[in-house]
Amino acid sequence: MSGILIDPGKCIACRACEVACEREHGRSFITVFEFETSAVPLNCRHCERAPCVEACPTGALFRDGDGAVLVDVKKCIGCNMCVLACPFGIPEIAGKIMVKCDLCPDRRAEGKLPLCVQTCPTGALTYEEPSEFSMSRRKAYAERLALRRAENAPGL
Amino acid sequence: MKVPVVCPYCGVGCRLYIERTPSGYRLEYADDIPGIPNENGRLCPKGNAVLDLLSKDRLRKPLKAKEEGKFVEVSWGEAIKEVAERLREIAKDDPRQLMFFGSAKTFNEPNYLIQKLARMLGTNNIDHCARLCHSSTVAGLKAVFGAGAMTNTYRDIEMADVIMIWGHNYAETHPVGFRYVIKAKERGAKVIVVDPRFTRTAWFSDLFLQLYPGTDIALANGIMHVIIKHGLYDREFVEKRTVGFSELKRTVEKYTPERVEEITGVPAELIEEAAVTFARAENAVITWAMGLTQSVHGYDNVRAVATLIAITGHIGRPGNGASPMRGQNNVQGACDLGVLPNVFPGYQAVTDPEKRRFFEEFWGAELSGEVGLTTIEATHEAEKGRVKAYYIMGENPAISEANSKRAIRALRKLEFLVVQDIFPTETARLADIVLPATSMLENEGSLTNTERRVQWSFKALNPPGEARPDWWIVSEIGKAIGFTGSGARGFNYRSPEEILREINACTPQYRGITPERLKENLAGIHWPCPSEDHPGTPLLYTERFLTPDGKAHLASVEHSGPAEIPDKDYPLILTTMRYVGHFHTLTMTGRSELLRKRWREPFLEVHPDDAERFKLKDGEWAVVETRRGRYPVRAKVTKAVKRGVVAIPWHWGANVLTNDAIDPVSKIPDTKACACRVRPVSEAEARKLLDELREMGVVA
Ligand code: SF4
Ligand code: SF4
Ligand code: SF4
Numbered sequence: 141m142s143g144i145l146i147d148p149g150k151c152i153a154c155r156a157c158e159v160a161c162e163r164e165h166g167r168s169f170i171t172v173f174e175f176e177t178s179a180v181p182l183n184c185r186h187c188e189r190a191p192c193v194e195a196c197p198t199g200a201l202f203r204d205g206d207g208a209v210l211v212d213v214k215k216c217i218g219c220n221m222c223v224l225a226c227p228f229g230i231p232e233i234a235g236k237i238m239v240k241c242d243l244c245p246d247r248r249a250e251g252k253l254p255l256c257v258q259t260c261p262t263g264a265l266t267y268e269e270p271s272e273f274s275m276s277r278r279k280a281y282a283e284r285l286a287l288r289r290a291e292n293a294p295g296l
Numbered sequence: 297m298k299v300p301v302v303c304p305y306c307g308v309g310c311r312l313y314i315e316r317t318p319s320g321y322r323l324e325y326a327d328d329i330p331g332i333p334n335e336n337g338r339l340c341p342k343g344n345a346v347l348d349l350l351s352k353d354r355l356r357k358p359l360k361a362k363e364e365g366k367f368v369e370v371s372w373g374e375a376i377k378e379v380a381e382r383l384r385e386i387a388k389d390d391p392r393q394l395m396f397f398g399s400a401k402t403f404n405e406p407n408y409l410i411q412k413l414a415r416m417l418g419t420n421n422i423d424h425c426a427r428l429c430h431s432s433t434v435a436g437l438k439a440v441f442g443a444g445a446m447t448n449t450y451r452d453i454e455m456a457d458v459i460m461i462w463g464h465n466y467a468e469t470h471p472v473g474f475r476y477v478i479k480a481k482e483r484g485a486k487v488i489v490v491d492p493r494f495t496r497t498a499w500f501s502d503l504f505l506q507l508y509p510g511t512d513i514a515l516a517n518g519i520m521h522v523i524i525k526h527g528l529y530d531r532e533f534v535e536k537r538t539v540g541f542s543e544l545k546r547t548v549e550k551y552t553p554e555r556v557e558e559i560t561g562v563p564a565e566l567i568e569e570a571a572v573t574f575a576r577a578e579n580a581v582i583t584w585a586m587g588l589t590q591s592v593h594g595y596d597n598v599r600a601v602a603t604l605i606a607i608t609g610h611i612g613r614p615g616n617g618a619s620p621m622r623g624q625n626n627v628q629g630a631c632d633l634g635v636l637p638n639v640f641p642g643y644q645a646v647t648d649p650e651k652r653r654f655f656e657e658f659w660g661a662e663l664s665g666e667v668g669l670t671t672i673e674a675t676h677e678a679e680k681g682r683v684k685a686y687y688i689m690g691e692n693p694a695i696s697e698a699n700s701k702r703a704i705r706a707l708r709k710l711e712f713l714v715v716q717d718i719f720p721t722e723t724a725r726l727a728d729i730v731l732p733a734t735s736m737l738e739n740e741g742s743l744t745n746t747e748r749r750v751q752w753s754f755k756a757l758n759p760p761g762e763a764r765p766d767w768w769i770v771s772e773i774g775k776a777i778g779f780t781g782s783g784a785r786g787f788n789y790r791s792p793e794e795i796l797r798e799i800n801a802c803t804p805q806y807r808g809i810t811p812e813r814l815k816e817n818l819a820g821i822h823w824p825c826p827s828e829d830h831p832g833t834p835l836l837y838t839e840r841f842l843t844p845d846g847k848a849h850l851a852s853v854e855h856s857g858p859a860e861i862p863d864k865d866y867p868l869i870l871t872t873m874r875y876v877g878h879f880h881t882l883t884m885t886g887r888s889e890l891l892r893k894r895w896r897e898p899f900l901e902v903h904p905d906d907a908e909r910f911k912l913k914d915g916e917w918a919v920v921e922t923r924r925g926r927y928p929v930r931a932k933v934t935k936a937v938k939r940g941v942v943a944i945p946w947h948w949g950a951n952v953l954t955n956d957a958i959d960p961v962s963k964i965p966d967t968k969a970c971a972c973r974v975r976p977v978s979e980a981e982a983r984k985l986l987d988e989l990r991e992m993g994v995v996a
Contacts, residue, residue, distance in 0.1 A: 150478050152467040152468070152471060152474060152496050152499075152876075153496055153876070154340050154341055154467070154468070154471040154876045154877075155341050155876070155877065155894055156338075156339060156340045156341045156343070156344055156471065158341075158894065159341040159344040159345055159877075159890050159891070159894070160339075160344045162890055163323070163344060163345070163347075163890060176494075176934065176935065176936065177494075177499055178499060179496075252327075253327075258325050258327065258336075258337065258338070259325065259338055259339050259343075259344060260338065261334075261338050261339070261340050261471040261472040261474065261475050262471070262474060262475050262478045263475065263478065263479075280482065284483075284484050287484070
């Protein structure tokens with residue numbers, strides 16, 4: 141299942157992801173934290189074994205076909221259990237119910253990328269299978285090593 | 297229907313779509329257009345907030361001032377008649393009493409028209425904001441390479457092995473362009489950052505050279521010293537394609553890394569390492585921006601950097617070159633089309649009798665061969681009463697000029713001020729006539745990004761009220777003045793396409809860039825494009841430079857400090873900067889709630905040691921003082937700035953502080969370095985001071 145992968149090593153703290161998400165959803169479900177020498181963007185991880193889903197007493201949290209963790213607003217009672225359970229502090233209670241990143245279902249339905257991923261100028265956010273991601277990383281690293289060898293190889 | 301437009305902000309020139317929906321308009325990413333500058337349709341926060349330009353307080357009707365700042369609505373007919381009559385009257389006396397400002401924020405077509413209007417009225421007093429950002433690049437690169445533009449494209453940055461980023465917070469000012477740096481880095485490229493501040497760009501550096509503001513020449517000379525001493529320059533290239541090497545060698549001889557360390561504050565070993573890394577690279581580029589250019593020796597700064605590029609042979613091949621990054625989306629186009637006091641469209645000198653004869657024939661008017669005034673010079677002349685009227689299209693000098701209090705004094709002294717804009721700006725407050733223009737999204741035309749890429753932007757929205765396109769306004773005024781000839785000899789235009797065809801006819805670099813081709817090819821065409829069947833030229837100087845002898849003219853320049861250096865009374869150096877979410881003087885981004893709430897206010901960056909020395913506390917109010925003014929701002933204590941240096945974003949009006957001493961050649965002011973002092977103040981006092989400045993009209 142694809143998810144949003146975050147590479148803080150590429151984030152420039154431009155907050156385009158926040159602006160895009162807020163434009164579409166009325167508030168931003170991704171937060172960019174800026175430090176003196178780097179920045180970390182953070183949104184819902186839509187965890188495989190999601191603690192929020194497990195903690196929800198009313199079963200308001202569910203998964204859609206792509207595996208995104210979503211809230212059924214009719215069932216949510218604003219009890220804060222998900223807030224406590226999430227290791228990343230993602231769920232927020234807005235008014236009386238929980239709100240969080242929904243992985244932009246309308247866009248996914250049209251075959252488009254989630255907004256924050258689509259807009260991110262540097263590619264710090266990607267939407268893909270973690271296994272694809274690790275494979276491409278592995279390959280890039282291997283290529284770099286090979287290139288270094290080739291550069292130093294005499295007679296090539 | 298999705299309408300393809302170009303982002304109205306920075307010089308990357310990102311594409312996006314505006315789509316009409318039942319409930320209004322929405323933005324969609326241009327991820328299906330191949331070859332655009334923003335690969336896969338990516339946008340920075342400003343690009344994401346473009347629809348906020350529809351904000352409520354847009355100018356909707358022409359206005360006429362009863363007294364300063366008090367306006368009544370008038371009809372277009374009345375407004376145009378008045379502007380035309382006043383301009384004609386003043387021109388009859390002496391056309392040099394008129395000053396025109398073009399705009400790097402509007403299309404090529406209206407820019408072409410406004411310089412045509414100025415020139416047909418008999419004056420070359422025409423300039424625009426490039427004076428304050430890259431005039432030194434234009435002049436400096438012209439001196440060394442023969443032309444003033446970026447020599448390569450974003451693709452070449454992606455292909456480089458070493459990227460040197462000089463006086464340019466690339467990540468923050470051109471976020472989408474910075475993608476190409478990150479992609480290069482992923483491939484293993486090395487990044488060298490030269491900046492007085494540890495910026496977000498510096499986060500990505502392998503080597504960080506933190507110099508004192510205004511010491512760039514010394515650093516460039518130090519780097520060249522090392523390169524020449526170790527024989528790391530490109531001998532063949534230097535021999536075949538450059539002149540002036542022996543003099544250069546003599547000049548940089550005394551710039552040993554040790555001596556340069558003393559001047560710049562950059563450790564000698566770092567200078568050595570940077571020199572070796574840059575010179576040894578197979579492919580390398582240097583990008584720069586305001587940190588290099590906004591200086592009393594900006595022209596020399598640029599020549600020094602261009603010389604460094606030339607002796608290492610890092611030019612004229614893919615993956616190499618000189619990449620000055622333009623701040624506004626059409627700085628390049630406004631320059632190309634002659635919105636400069638010394639050249640006609642296509643950089644054809646007004647002093648060249650042959651070129652002048654061509655345009656006299658083309659426009660059917662007698663033209664002046666005297667180089668006109670630049671923006672800062674016009675301010676000084678207006679102060680003396682020698683310039684009586686300004687026609688300002690899409691500019692906000694009340695906030696953007698260095699030493700802005702003086703600029704305001706000059707604006708107040710004018711007999712007649714016309715401001716054509718989309719929002720009521722600080723400058724418009726002082727106008728006699730305000731003309732409501734359309735934003736880039738409500739209008740169409742061509743514009744030219746940093747890479748010399750000309751793109752067409754289509755009309756996506758309807759303008760508010762009676763706002764009219766810039767090209768329409770200028771041509772109506774031209775006609776009302778009496779320039780009613782046919783074709784190029786008058787101002788009878790029905791569309792921007794018609795104007796672009798006229799541009800094709802008189803601007804050699806744009807000859808083949810026709811409206812038809814641009815509309816078909818959304819990725820655009822790079823100039824020079826000499827004919828309709830020419831594909832455009834992404835990479836310059838592959839065989840020869842544009843200097844008369846075809847060679848690069850290496851410059852031997854000596855270090856000299858900024859116009860003002862710290863002393864007992866003003867012990868710190870002040871430099872200015874920008875925030876990623878804001879643009880220029882906030883006229884556009886300041887109206888976006890999405891942006892305003894994230895980048896709420898300016899902060900003064902101050903090193904912890906200086907904060908302690910001057911008793912400033914993080915988050916509390918301070919007053920910055922220079923010989924020109926006082927400015928209250930909250931302090932941010934950070935090691936991002938060097939000891940002895942403080943930095944402030946200029947969007948909100950920090951130009952009350954900056955120095956308007958100018959570079960003798962390019963006439964760019966010394967905005968990036970001046971002497972200042974700081975002290976803590978109470979919130980009440982700070983607010984009072986801010987109100988005073990606001991009253992004066994010098995802060996947003
Ligand atoms: S858009 Fe990308 S680079 Fe910008 S803050 Fe978000 S994650 Fe970081
Ligand atoms: S995936 Fe969509 S909802 Fe989630 S943070 Fe990104 S833009 Fe916001
Ligand atoms: S990078 Fe520049 S052109 Fe692109 S979206 Fe941002 S402001 Fe607009």
